[in-house]
Amino acid sequence: MSSAIEKAKKKAKQIDRESLNKLGIERTHEEYYIVGNYPPLAALDDVVEKGIDIFEGAGPRETDIYIHIPFCLQSCNFCHFYYEKIDDPDVERAQIIGGEKSAEIAQKEKDRIEKYLSNLKQEISMVAEKVGGITARSIYIGGGTPSVLSAEQISDLFSHIRQYVSVPDEAEIKFDVHPQVAHDSERVAKFKALREAGVNKIAIGGVCLDDSVCSKQSRMHSGKDTAKLAIELKSVYGFDHVRTDLMMGTQRQTPENWEADLDELIEKCEVDCAMAFPLMFKASAQIYKSFVRDPAKFPSIEERDLLYLIAIEKFKEKGYTQDLLFYFNRESEEDDQQMRKFKSLDETEMLCFGPTGFGFVNGHQYFNAPDEVSYNTAIEQGKLPVWRAAKLTERQLFERDVIFGLRTAEGVDKERMMKKYGRDLSTEYSTQISQFCEAGLLESDEEGIRLTEIGKLRGDEIAASFGGDDVRLKSEQVAMKEDPAGPVQRYHYHPHGHRLR
Ligand code: SF4
Numbered sequence: 001m002s003s004a005i006e007k008a009k010k011k012a013k014q015i016d017r018e019s020l021n022k023l024g025i026e027r028t029h030e031e032y033y034i035v036g037n038y039p040p041l042a043a044l045d046d047v048v049e050k051g052i053d054i055f056e057g058a059g060p061r062e063t064d065i066y067i068h069i070p071f072c073l074q075s076c077n078f079c080h081f082y083y084e085k086i087d088d089p090d091v092e093r094a095q096i097i098g099g100e101k102s103a104e105i106a107q108k109e110k111d112r113i114e115k116y117l118s119n120l121k122q123e124i125s126m127v128a129e130k131v132g133g134i135t136a137r138s139i140y141i142g143g144g145t146p147s148v149l150s151a152e153q154i155s156d157l158f159s160h161i162r163q164y165v166s167v168p169d170e171a172e173i174k175f176d177v178h179p180q181v182a183h184d185s186e187r188v189a190k191f192k193a194l195r196e197a198g199v200n201k202i203a204i205g206g207v208c209l210d211d212s213v214c215s216k217q218s219r220m221h222s223g224k225d226t227a228k229l230a231i232e233l234k235s236v237y238g239f240d241h242v243r244t245d246l247m248m249g250t251q252r253q254t255p256e257n258w259e260a261d262l263d264e265l266i267e268k269c270e271v272d273c274a275m276a277f278p279l280m281f282k283a284s285a286q287i288y289k290s291f292v293r294d295p296a297k298f299p300s301i302e303e304r305d306l307l308y309l310i311a312i313e314k315f316k317e318k319g320y321t322q323d324l325l326f327y328f329n330r331e332s333e334e335d336d337q338q339m340r341k342f343k344s345l346d347e348t349e350m351l352c353f354g355p356t357g358f359g360f361v362n363g364h365q366y367f368n369a370p371d372e373v374s375y376n377t378a379i380e381q382g383k384l385p386v387w388r389a390a391k392l393t394e395r396q397l398f399e400r401d402v403i404f405g406l407r408t409a410e411g412v413d414k415e416r417m418m419k420k421y422g423r424d425l426s427t428e429y430s431t432q433i434s435q436f437c438e439a440g441l442l443e444s445d446e447e448g449i450r451l452t453e454i455g456k457l458r459g460d461e462i463a464a465s466f467g468g469d470d471v472r473l474k475s476e477q478v479a480m481k482e483d484p485a486g487p488v489q490r491y492h493y494h495p496h497g498h499r500l501r
Contacts, residue, residue, distance in 0.1 A: 036493025060133035068354030411450025
């Protein structure tokens with residue numbers, strides 16, 4: 001048995017499941033969900049019904065930026081994100097594969113993507129004009145699969161962004177690619193366009209290196225494709241920073257094949273950052289149906305905890321730091337968009353563009369239109385595509401800071417909370433702090449509060465318990481009314497109000 005697995009097994013013995021149960025934070029596969037934002041989607045209001053203008057009184061600003069490209073060449077069975085499956089927009093390749101009919105379909109898809117990009121650019125210009133100027137601290141183009149865009153579309157999108165947004169040289173510019181891009185006939189031109197556009201970080205989505213695990217996820221690539229791409233991004237295509245997105249708890253995953261994946265990514269691919277999230281279920285995802293049919297085919301909750309502990313051990317052993325709950329960095333990445341979000345500096349805003357993008361601006365948490373059609377319609381009518389939003393109360397801003405801060409290695413600073421909100425963390429949360437400290441899940445000292453290593457295993461549940469009752473009740477009430485497979489539930493990234501049936 002490897003030392004990482006051995007150490008992880010020893011640590012797993014420290015998990016007191018009875019006490020987790022008593023505290024109400026033990027999880028089942030179906031209950032678990034990550035704290036992605038606060039307040040979450042179900043607790044936000046329809047902006048038209050409530051007459052909310054998220055930019056009211058807003059002036060020029062410096063923000064992080066997220067841009068969503070909602071097209072994918074396949075449907076991964078675990079996916080929670082908004083995407084539209086398209087046929088290959090590369091006409092020449094489609095002709096080779098499928099003849100004239102495919103060429104026709106491909107042309108239609110190409111037109112569809114062009115229409116979307118034109119609206120996306122329009123949204124960027126509209127927001128920039130509305131606030132009177134945007135400076136980007138960082139730009140993240142995610143999806144979906146942004147690497148389905150052609151080299152020309154990539155260059156055109158970035159040149160539009162730079163026309164309307166000031167992008168300092170030091171800004172982090174990150175772009176998501178799918179491992180299938182390894183087979184793309186246009187990949188050399190695409191990576192050249194990305195480099196010329198100033199992209200300095202590449203994130204490879206949905207990484208899976210073990211083919212027996214990969215085959216259960218409806219992915220269109222092999223483990224070898226992923227490893228080859230991760231290596232070539234640095235050695236052939238000239239990117240200094242490569243991030244990989246991993247998942248823990250899928251079918252056929254074992255401590256041994258999980259450790260082998262990590263070894264390959266660390267030793268051979270030399271990834272700079274790895275995100276490792278536990279598998280989560282949404283009623284809309286195919287993988288949930290497989291789970292309901294046969295839960296025994298999935299790692300148990302105990303095995304999932306072990307996978308996470310193996311990741312913690314493995315990355316630590318290789319000199320990575322865990323600056324955020326599920327993020328492992330080769331070097332500390334203070335400028336990373338996610339770090340800033342979870343460090344929750346109130347001046348850290350996020351503007352989002354494209355359907356289902358969620359942002360935080362001018363004191364509002366907001367969420368864009370839930371699909372391509374409603375998004376395109378809004379823009380073509382000259383309206384911003386904001387769908388749901390809420391202006392946070394002072395108490396909710398405080399809760400947001402605490403909830404997000406708990407996900408960072410430093411935790412939540414008591415003095416900072418007092419200075420910023422005039423609130424004493426120890427008094428406001430005396431119950432939570434004492435019960436989680438007693439259970440060995442949280443540390444509290446003069447400086448602040450932070451999760452312990454075992455606490456990280458239930459970090460989402462612990463953080464969520466620092467939220468307000470108003471937000472929890474509204475999320476739960478809305479969840480009861482909404483279709484579990486509908487858009488509000490599908491894009492509700494929070495354990496409270498997470499409903500599968
Ligand atoms: S996981 Fe990524 S590539 Fe797969 S369907 Fe979802 S957005 Fe598309």
